Amino acid sequence: MTVKIKEWPGTALSSRDIEEGRVLTVRHKLKAEYAWDAGVAIGRYLRELKNGRLVARRCGGCDRILLPPRMFCEQCFVPTDEWVYVEDTGTVNTFSICYVRWDVARLKEPLLPAVINVDGASPGMGILHLLGEVRPEDVHIGMRVRAVWKSPGEREGAITDIKYWKPVQGG
Amino acid sequence: MPERVAIVGVGHSDIRSITPGLSCKEMMYEAAARAYEDAGVNPRKDVDSFICVSEDFWEGTSIYDEYVPDQLGGALRPVHTVTGDGIHALACAAMLIRTGMARVVVVEGHSKHSDMRTPAHIHNFAYDPIYHRPLEAHPHHLAGLEMNRFLHVTGNTREQCGLVVKKNLANALLNPRAVYGARVSLEDVLGAPPAFTPLGELDIARPADGGFVMVVAGERAIAGLAGEPVWITGYGWCTDTPALDSRQWGEAAYARLAAQQAYRMAGITDPFRELDFAEVDDSFSYKELEHLEALRICRPGEAGSWLEEGVTLPSGDFPVNVSGGSLGVGHLLEATGLHRVYEVVLQLRGQAGGNQLPDVARGLAQSWRNLPTTTGCVVILERA
Amino acid sequence: MAKVAVVGAGMTKFVRRAQETGRELSWQAAKMALDSAGLTLKDVDAVVIGSAPDAFDGVHMKGEYLADGSGAWRKPCIRNFVGGATGVFAPIQGWYHIASGQFDTVLVVCEEKMSSCHPHPQGAFITIFDHTTERPLGPNLLWIFALEMNRYMTVHGITKEEIALVAVKNKKNALDHPCAQLGEELTVEDVLNSEVLAWPVNRLDVSPASDGAAAVVMCAEHVAKRVSDKPVWVEGVGWHLDTAYWTNRDLYYPRYVEYAARMAYEMAGIKEPRKEIHIVEPYDPFDYKELHHLEGLLLCERGGAARLTADGVTQRDGDLPVCPSGGLLGVGNPIAAAGLMKVCELFWQLRGEAGKRQVPGTPRRGLAQAWGDLMQVGTVIILGR
């Protein structure tokens, strides 16, 4: 029936149609504020970040060390069993060199988001974070990295208590 | 004949006005673990599909359906979300089973209302962005408008709405799940500060946190499960119109049409005689009366006088909201319908404790998706 | 299992900014789908709505807002939601409404109006990340694609040139689609030389933000036989959602797509998908995703999709036409509507009504797939005539 249809509905506008008032718009800025309860697992994770440590949970069912920590194992569907401190070193699983902000505005310096597989957690247990103190062209998958922490006084119990991860010498 | 479908396990997290100790995921895990224990199922092995209900702006997360599988045992399984009331999802579970594709389906709904710092602003974001939202009225104003029209059209009275509050808050005192149980007099309700006249402050259900999980199974699967089945013999859902200019004010057409579908499936022609009790939406006091009439449990204009005569009291001929309803238990966002189903299930299993009604075999649960919607669901549940 | 047919389809033009409201777009697509089936709203028993995050349209409880535009007035109406995979899940939900015996005729409508979100629709995507462990890092949507694409390229040794061929093919195919937003003749160099957004992702690797709607009419066998001389049958459906802990998964392979596909193949009785599927509309919001998904759908070996593309197998006149519509890269990407557009395309292709886009030899069986959430969910539908 696409062969039979001559006129398809839908009217395209340009930005100028709006800027010049040829079509009208209604603007609304939503005041949506939330304070999410971090809960047991992430609550402890944040407190330990403030202490300059990364903490995971071990599941006795599958013996995995889970990071970010969780009070239940999604594979075994049982409560997890114990807290385990893991290292603040790891390996780059994958990365990007990002030149734009969320609204596609250009950044002066690119950001280097990465998934970092953290030492001491089970294989493949990565977290999302940023890389730093490295030239973008030198980053590679498999690169060894170490967390660069904020000073104890600056830390507030947030994922940003780690400023970024930098290459380990000889990594 | 389509396959018969039953609820074989129910569980919930503790219902509270706030839940600072638990994340939403941890709350859901608590509800799920209890439901699976109740049903005797292992979600990693025995469940074919999972259906959740949520709305992004209640959660503060876009594409919230991302975050549901792990705490339900549904990771890497067929999981989908319905942006509706929990009874919508219950109907979807029944349909999935009746296709023959699934034998056991899990349904989940929750409220983490306390995570919202600006709930009225967020609620207002559901109003039509062009015609209605710019008026910047508190979202509950619509209930005031509707209540006024409803009382005018049906002849029910403001005082009778107050009696709904008195009844449901008193019922809630006997329900360990209820957050807002209280002994209030009609004078207390009528004397409360006006909110959106004729609606007073005590006529509005207050929010609560809590999660519900239910295990639904087809007849083929039930023999192998531990839980005592409560049969889902009818269900229906309906949306009237989002437009304020064309909706029929003063009549809950969505409830009437949803009930029509559910009654047809369950073979019910005289709901008052054929049902033993009901849990119906009372997000605002007048809604209980409006919904009872729309469900044809009583005649138009009759719901208020029923209340005065005690018909809908726990001791009456047709008990309504014995649990305390949303006014007494707390409003649970999209989990509200599942909470009502939970209360009906406990009644039919004889496990409702201090609220237990004698000799009940068939009950109805009804939900409404609150303002500004005209969407509601109905489910009929029966003892084996 | 009861048989379910698609008997009508419709869609609006996909545009960067539509004058119509979301309700109006929904109405246009729904009306067109009903007209094409020779049906009216009176024939519709229930409505299924698919729409992705409310943050795009800027309306909380968007399904309620869209209901009357989607033909749901005083009808049973449900909105489903599986992120970007919604557009293919909506007809799956329509399928189970009917296959359960509950309804005879269901109208399925998908809508997205991304342009409402200011200053940029991408703003709606910031809040898909975990509010505590990820959002404080200032992520944007491009990150997850770039991270996944890099991992995929590195594990298999696939180049950006090989991936760019997908963008070239799909945007070219879209030139023949009357609703397309971005049909154009491009070269691989054009793609490689376009602005780098988040390496390895360049601007022309990405589908646009769009406004639009699509709809299909589905019905039970006895109705289909009465109202349609060329019903297209639902032969298989499947969906799977992987763990939300996406940084704990190896992103090089979409196992959730494989699981969804296996579910659909089993229902359709398909043993050798590469031989038994004749036309594919995999989800292609980014060019590499088409390759990623062809592998997950078991239509080629892992890491083999780039070769298939380079050899021309996936061209419209190739052995396995892939995205003959022009896909999201070419037709546009109003999220849920884009997924359903793929189902509309199968409907028209299988009926031999796709006009200039018609693949040679009138295919007998096609597959549409969508993907979404945190690189997490696959939805698959198989249609046949």
Ligand SMILES: [Zn+2]
């Ligand atoms: Zn485990």
